[in-house]
Amino acid sequence: MEKEQKIIKVACAIIENEGKILAAQRSERMILPLKWEFPGGKVNEGEEAEECIVREIKEELDINIGIKKKLNSYIHDYDNISIELIPFVCYIISGQIKLKEHKDIIWDYAKNLLNIDWAAADVNALNEYINL
Numbered sequence: 001m002e003k004e005q006k007i008i009k010v011a012c013a014i015i016e017n018e019g020k021i022l023a024a025q026r027s028e029r030m031i032l033p034l035k036w037e038f039p040g041g042k043v044n045e046g047e048e049a050e051e052c053i054v055r056e057i058k059e060e061l062d063i064n065i066g067i068k069k070k071l072n073s074y075i076h077d078y079d080n081i082s083i084e085l086i087p088f089v090c091y092i093i094s095g096q097i098k099l100k101e102h103k104d105i106i107w108d109y110a111k112n113l114l115n116i117d118w119a120a121a122d123v124n125a126l127n128e129y130i131n132l
């Protein structure tokens with residue numbers, strides 16, 4: 001029987017600081033281990049993507065962010081799941097980054113990040129950001 005694929009909404013943050021943006025590496029224990037991503041997570045029932053991204057970044061990086069711009073969402077089909085990635089360009093309001101879930105982070109100019117091993121869904125978001 002055909003299994004209907006649910007599309008999971010995932011909000012992610014392209015956090016800017018001094019012209020650079022932040023990429024985060026997923027840990028060995030996460031799905032898509034060691035892939036680079038824009039930090040974020042699943043949008044809860046009844047939650048707006050905007051609320052979700054602020055909450056997730058506080059949970060994962062322990063900083064408070066503001067939203068500058070919402071980019072286009074893309075649906076990406078992985079083998080087992082489909083996700084709708086909803087990217088937000090963000091800035092840091094307050095706090096010092098602490099890695100609560102990720103293995104590592106890097107700050108760099110967007111174009112320099114094209115060659116790292118991204119979660120497949122994120123490549124569209126990075127390209128859209130570069131073409132802004």
Ligand SMILES: Nc1nc2c([nH]c(=O)n2[C@H]2C[C@H](O)[C@@H](COP(=O)(O)OP(=O)(O)OP(=O)(O)O)O2)c(=O)[nH]1
Pocket residue numbers: 010011012030031032037038039040041042043081083085119120121122
């Ligand atoms: N957070 C995040 N997840 C991404 C990105 N790109 C991408 O394909 N994903 C996938 C990985 C996961 O299958 C899903 C998000 O899961 P997650 O584990 O980060 O989300 P979460 O914190 O809400 O997870 P959970 O532990 O509450 O289940 O989306 C991205 O840029 N950021």
